[in-house]
Amino acid sequence: MEPTSHKFTQNARRAIGDDRLQAALANFTTTFPKKRLDVISRLPEFDDLRDEGVAIKKHVHANLDFYLERFEARVIEQGGTVHWCRDAQEARETIFGLCRAAGAKTVTKSKSMIGEEIAINEHLEAGGIEAVETDLGEYIIQIRGESPSHILVPAIHLTGEDIADTFKEKHTQLPADRDLGEPDAILREARAVLREKFLAADVGLSGANMLIAETGSVVVVTNEGNADLVMNLPKTHIVLASIEKVMPTLEDAATILRLLARSATGQDITAYTTFATGPARRGETDGPQDFHVVLLDNGRTEMLAGEFKDMLRCIRCGACLNHCPVYASVGGHAYGWVYSGPMGKVLTPNILGAHKAADLPNASTFCGKCEEICPMRIPLPRMMRHWRERQFVSGKGAAAKGKSGLKLWAWLAKRPPLYRLAASAAAGFLRILGRGKGRIGRLPVAEGRTFQALYRENGSKEQ
Amino acid sequence: MxxxxxxxxxxxxxxxxxxxxxxxxxxxxxxxxxxxxxxxxxxxxxxxxxxxxxxxxxxxxxxxxxxxxxxxxxxxxxxxxxxxxxxxxxxxxxxxxxxxxxxxxxxxxxxxxxxxxxxxxxILWVREVPGDFRGKVTYHDSCSGLRELGVKAQPRALLEGVDGLELVEAEKSETCCGFGGSFCVKYPDISGAMVGDKADDIIATGADMVLAGDMGCLLNIAGRLSEKGAKTQVRHVAEVLAGFGDSAAIGRGGKD
Known part of the structure; x- marks a missing residue:
């Protein structure tokens, strides 16, 4: 999917004018925060858990090389292989090579934002391998040719009616007059279509919510159970994960799991939490014969070394999207790439390059809601401000727009007598403008005199 | 003194x-x-x-x-x-x-x-204030005050001391109004959508007046309420607490 993050402003305008999208967003952005609040209110130690989670992640990131190598050693001990990939291109080629070697015609996928990040489906398809998303939301957007509008609920921009229309258009093998009016009917149809793909797949490609260094396990959480079929039915299982996902122990992973579902969907725990460790052992009838982990850097090491380090704590729960008033107004597609909402505003410029996503870190009121609810306490507004500072210094990007005006104002703000003169003039001017008609009349009307002028004139008793 | x-x-x-x-x-x-x-x-x-x-x-x-x-x-x-x-x-x-x-x-x-x-x-333990106001009032929690400084109960405690005032809570009192300083100039469409939601939320309370502790939010909210033709007055909380409620409300001077 070609990124359109550089067109954020136009994307946002279109989204605001899209009534159907607005209806879908209105429903979603009120229900998720309520569910989260309910489930957290039943867990008094939630804030302590957040502190614990932050401490674990900080420790891991300070010792990332150690835990990654430990993880690799354990995977090898279990009979698996680890592939280290510097960037998206390397990861794509590695995965394609593994699929080729397995003689794959069909690859089933469970939801992976890293998969979206490296656009693996397009790459496999271009090489003649069918890649099928098996998470319902991902499947829907895949057959529509769209990108996810939310990292957790990728088809949240669609209504039931939209999905029924898409199924009728794409599933031409089924009777055209079938009834898809109820969500259950849509679900049954998706299940039937996907079941055949599950059974036909030669390779299963999954993401990972965590990698466990002490055991070499990968952890995948879903609510649909699709990942278990992806990981167990095909002969080859490939795990695609970015390097910051590694955790020292199973116990550490348990802490993160307690935070993840509560923050994400307002559940105590997701319906399925799967720990997969290496290929099937001798005598085991289930599980893959080959087990590969593709570890992706794609800019993470650079983030680790700089002012965006805290962003690597992100566990992709999506809570910052669910609570963001900007996201609620424009939806995920406006952000133009895989990652949207506050986390996307920080992450996208790091991965795509600052110039390709210049608006994102600026399009925030700094209301602070994201930082308030982030289970990993990532200072998202501060990270966005770092991007603005870089733009202001370089003179490129939305933060640098109006730089001369800001400079003039700052120059005045350092010179109080001139500032007072300018403020008095502005107060008078705004009084006149604010009483005008049309667009100008929308400006707030000033009272005509500054506080300072009135105070000096009349003393503190003046009203 | x-x-x-x-x-x-x-x-x-x-x-x-x-x-x-x-x-x-x-x-x-x-x-x-x-x-x-x-x-x-x-x-x-x-x-x-x-x-x-x-x-x-x-x-x-x-x-x-x-x-x-x-x-x-x-x-x-x-x-x-x-x-x-x-x-x-x-x-x-x-x-x-x-x-x-x-x-x-x-x-x-x-x-x-x-x-x-x-x-x-x-700090000062003030509970009694000179202001009075007959009517229903709702309070918008400005983001920075709320999240950086924990300002939530304080204005409400003071408003309780205002004679005749009935406080009604808006469902989304803690949601940003979309002002955000230069944000509202650089992203007017998004800011407009946000303040539109804010204005609807305020109107739904049926309050006669909306108060807040930040002029940025208040000017933004006043602009949208008046565009919608709402009768809701907009004031800074200090004005009501101090009994300065007789002058024109925010955005109304010379416009009514």
């Missing part, structure tokens, strides 16, 4: 100075009624937040140094804005992370700087 009266340096803030002087006078009345000696330095300008949030760190630092020099001599610095108070309390210390001398001075100023309603309630 006794010698022991706390000496407050009143930081008017740009928007009160420029757009709504009555908020400044209301704030001074409330603090003087509570026994403070209030001074208004005439060489104050801005807290530097516009520079800081635009990425202009150098100017933010230069302006912050001026503010620290000018206000560090008072017992307290008080601002009728959660956003500007948050700038001094939370962000000044961050600005000087590499400069130990200024860091200490920034920390010291931050420790004695307060948003107006939290100063009245948490």
């Amino acid at each position: 006794s010698e022991q009266a706390p000496h407050v340096g009143f930081f008017v803030t740009c928007l009160v100075d420029l757009m709504r002087p009555s908020v400044g006078f209301a704030a001074i009345r409330l603090m003087e009624d509570a026994g403070c000696r209030v001074s208004v330095p005439d060489d104050q300008t801005c807290c530097g937040q516009p520079a800081y949030n635009t990425g202009d760190r150098a100017d933010a630092v230069a302006i912050a140094k001026r503010v620290i020099e000018r206000f560090e001599g008072f017992d307290y610095t008080v601002l009728p804005s959660g956003s500007c108070a948050g700038m001094i309390c939370k962000h000044y210390p961050e600005l000087f992370a590499d400069d130990p001398d200024w860091q200490d001075r920034a920390d010291a100023l931050a420790a004695k700087t307060h948003e107006l309603t939290s100063f009245l309630v948490d």
Whole structure:
């Protein structure tokens, strides 16, 4: 999917004018925060858990090389292989090579934002391998040719009616007059279509919510159970994960799991939490014969070394999207790439390059809601401000727009007598403008005199 | 007034100075009624937040140094804005992370700087106020005051003391109004969508008046309410607390 993050402003305008999208967003952005609040209110130690989670992640990131190598050693001990990939291109080629070697015609996928990040489906398809998303939301957007509008609920921009229309258009093998009016009917149809793909797949490609260094396990959480079929039915299982996902122990992973579902969907725990460790052992009838982990850097090491380090704590729960008033107004597609909402505003410029996503870190009121609810306490507004500072210094990007005006104002703000003169003039001017008609009349009307002028004139008793 | 009266340096803030002087006078009345000696330095300008949030760190630092020099001599610095108070309390210390001398001075100023309603309630223990208002009022929690300074209960505690006033909560009182300083200029469509939702939420309460502690939000909200033709008055909370509720509401002067 070609990124359109550089067109954020136009994307946002279109989204605001899209009534159907607005209806879908209105429903979603009120229900998720309520569910989260309910489930957290039943867990008094939630804030302590957040502190614990932050401490674990900080420790891991300070010792990332150690835990990654430990993880690799354990995977090898279990009979698996680890592939280290510097960037998206390397990861794509590695995965394609593994699929080729397995003689794959069909690859089933469970939801992976890293998969979206490296656009693996397009790459496999271009090489003649069918890649099928098996998470319902991902499947829907895949057959529509769209990108996810939310990292957790990728088809949240669609209504039931939209999905029924898409199924009728794409599933031409089924009777055209079938009834898809109820969500259950849509679900049954998706299940039937996907079941055949599950059974036909030669390779299963999954993401990972965590990698466990002490055991070499990968952890995948879903609510649909699709990942278990992806990981167990095909002969080859490939795990695609970015390097910051590694955790020292199973116990550490348990802490993160307690935070993840509560923050994400307002559940105590997701319906399925799967720990997969290496290929099937001798005598085991289930599980893959080959087990590969593709570890992706794609800019993470650079983030680790700089002012965006805290962003690597992100566990992709999506809570910052669910609570963001900007996201609620424009939806995920406006952000133009895989990652949207506050986390996307920080992450996208790091991965795509600052110039390709210049608006994102600026399009925030700094209301602070994201930082308030982030289970990993990532200072998202501060990270966005770092991007603005870089733009202001370089003179490129939305933060640098109006730089001369800001400079003039700052120059005045350092010179109080001139500032007072300018403020008095502005107060008078705004009084006149604010009483005008049309667009100008929308400006707030000033009272005509500054506080300072009135105070000096009349003393503190003046009203 | 006794010698022991706390000496407050009143930081008017740009928007009160420029757009709504009555908020400044209301704030001074409330603090003087509570026994403070209030001074208004005439060489104050801005807290530097516009520079800081635009990425202009150098100017933010230069302006912050001026503010620290000018206000560090008072017992307290008080601002009728959660956003500007948050700038001094939370962000000044961050600005000087590499400069130990200024860091200490920034920390010291931050420790004695307060948003107006939290100063009245948490520091001065004010519970009775001169204002009165017959009618229903709803309160918008401005983001910085709420999340950076924990301003939530304080304005409500003070409003309880206003004769005749009935407080009704809006469902989304804690949701951003979409002002965000230069945000509303750079992203007018998104800002417009956000303040549209905010205005609907306020109208749904049936309140006669909406109050908040920050002029930025209030001007933004007033603009949208008047576009929608709503009769809801918009005022800074200090005006109602101080009994300055007779003048034209925000955005209404000369427009009615």
